[in-house]
Amino acid sequence: MNSLxxxxxxxxxxxxxxxxxxxxxxxxxxxxxxxxxxxxQSVIADPDLKIGQKVIWGGTILDTKNxxxxxxxxxxxxxxxxxxxxxxxxKPMGRFILIYPGYLEPTTxxxxxxxxxxxxxTEIRKGTVGESSYSYPLINSEKLQLWNNPPxxxxxxxxxxxxxxx
Amino acid sequence: xxxxxxxxxxxxxxxxxxxxxIIGIAGILFLTACSSKAPxxxxxxxxxxxxxxxxxxxxxxxxxxxxxxxxxIVATDNRGDSTWLTIVAFPLDKKGQPIVSDQPSGRFIAxxxxxxxxxxxxxxxxxxxxGDFMGSTEKLVGEYxxxxxxxxxxxxxxxxxxxxxxxxxxxLYWHHDHWYYPGIYPRYPYxxxxxxxQP
Numbered sequence: 006m007n008s009l010x011x012x013x014x015x016x017x018x019x020x021x022x023x024x025x026x027x028x029x030x031x032x033x034x035x036x037x038x039x040x041x042x043x044x045x046q047s048v049i050a051d052p053d054l055k056i057g058q059k060v061i062w063g064g065t066i067l068d069t070k071n072x073x074x075x076x077x078x079x080x081x082x083x084x085x086x087x088x089x090x091x092x093x094x095x096k097p098m099g100r101f102i103l104i105y106p107g108y109l110e111p112t113t114x115x116x117x118x119x120x121x122x123x124x125x126x127t128e129i130r131k132g133t134v135g136e137s138s139y140s141y142p143l144i145n146s147e148k149l150q151l152w153n154n155p156p157x158x159x160x161x162x163x164x165x166x167x168x169x170x171x
Numbered sequence: 172x173x174x175x176x177x178x179x180x181x182x183x184x185x186x187x188x189x190x191x192x193i194i195g196i197a198g199i200l201f202l203t204a205c206s207s208k209a210p211x212x213x214x215x216x217x218x219x220x221x222x223x224x225x226x227x228x229x230x231x232x233x234x235x236x237x238x239x240x241x242x243x244i245v246a247t248d249n250r251g252d253s254t255w256l257t258i259v260a261f262p263l264d265k266k267g268q269p270i271v272s273d274q275p276s277g278r279f280i281a282x283x284x285x286x287x288x289x290x291x292x293x294x295x296x297x298x299x300x301x302g303d304f305m306g307s308t309e310k311l312v313g314e315y316x317x318x319x320x321x322x323x324x325x326x327x328x329x330x331x332x333x334x335x336x337x338x339x340x341x342x343l344y345w346h347h348d349h350w351y352y353p354g355i356y357p358r359y360p361y362x363x364x365x366x367x368x369q370p
Contacts, residue, residue: 070313070314071312071313071314071315072313072314072315073314073315073316074315076315108312108315108317110259110275110278111312111313112243112245112259112275113259113273113275151273
């Protein structure tokens with residue numbers, strides 16, 4: 006172990022990164038019969054053509070509301086990677102509302118968490134963001150996937166977390 | 172190793188300039204030995220050990236049975252001489268500590284027969300309780316009528332906060348990081364800072 010120098014470590018890290026990246030590219034959802042190209046913005050532009058279609062969208066949870074028999078999540082969507090993970094470094098593609106038929110624990114599906122949904126686009130709902138009116142595509146959720154949020158980038162190129170008990 | 176005092180073991184290691192790895196492993200063993208602080212009633216399973224899911228399915232079958240549940244506090248309600256804690260439950264590990272994940276097992280209310288400081292027993296802290304199941308009660312989560320399970324608590328344990336550190340300026344000997352604990356190897360010349368992560 007002591008004979009490892011930085012000259013050895015960098016290629017090792019590179020290999021490890023490539024290895025991990027190759028693992029993560031498996032899509033989590035079955036994409037058959039899914040309208041892959043549709044985004045919240047494109048659906049708003051031409052809703053009639055797309056009602057009833059299946060979509061896979063994902064992004065950051067902005068708000069969680071537990072209703073009487075369902076749960077409603079407001080999500081700011083981002084382009085998805087090949088593994089259907091939202092890519093926060095890209096430009097957001099508009100908000101949408103996700104309806105889950107049942108109870109979702111609001112402390113788990115909390116504000117700021119990343120999620121991807123496979124569901125059916127059902128309608129456009131008018132809402133407001135601040136004082137602006139906003140058209141939200143509504144998605145009936147069939148499958149949900151929560152993601153661990155990527156670590157925030159610091160000043161150094163490496164970050165490392167260790168836990169300490171006090 | 173059991174008969175040799177840990178301190179003399181460490182000093183002899185340093186005197187004979189044992190490899191830093193071995194000292195590090197000794198440090199890890201030492202810290203692991205310190206970390207199991209839960210009282211016995213919390214770390215030992217209760218008879219039958221009914222899970223939240225089982226009790227939620229048929230609550231009437233479990234009235235007055237002993238349960239041991241734990242999770243993350245979401246609300247603290249000081250009422251007169253008692254404190255009611257709303258807890259999002261998770262499966263427990265061998266020591267009785269909740270394994271927090273994206274799959275909570277449900278919510279319950281822990282009724283504790285004394286005043287608990289709400290600043291300490293606060294949101295996001297982990298708690299495990301042992302006590303008697305007292306039936307369920309309906310309370311709203313948002314607009315959803317949630318069936319909370321109620322537990323009359325006999326024993327409880329608040330788990331210590333886990334502080335996460337970021338290491339800045341990654342060192343050359345990166346494989347030693349795990350073994351750097353402030354206060355134990357204070358003089359080891361590490362060229363980087365540990366920054367506590369803000370919760």
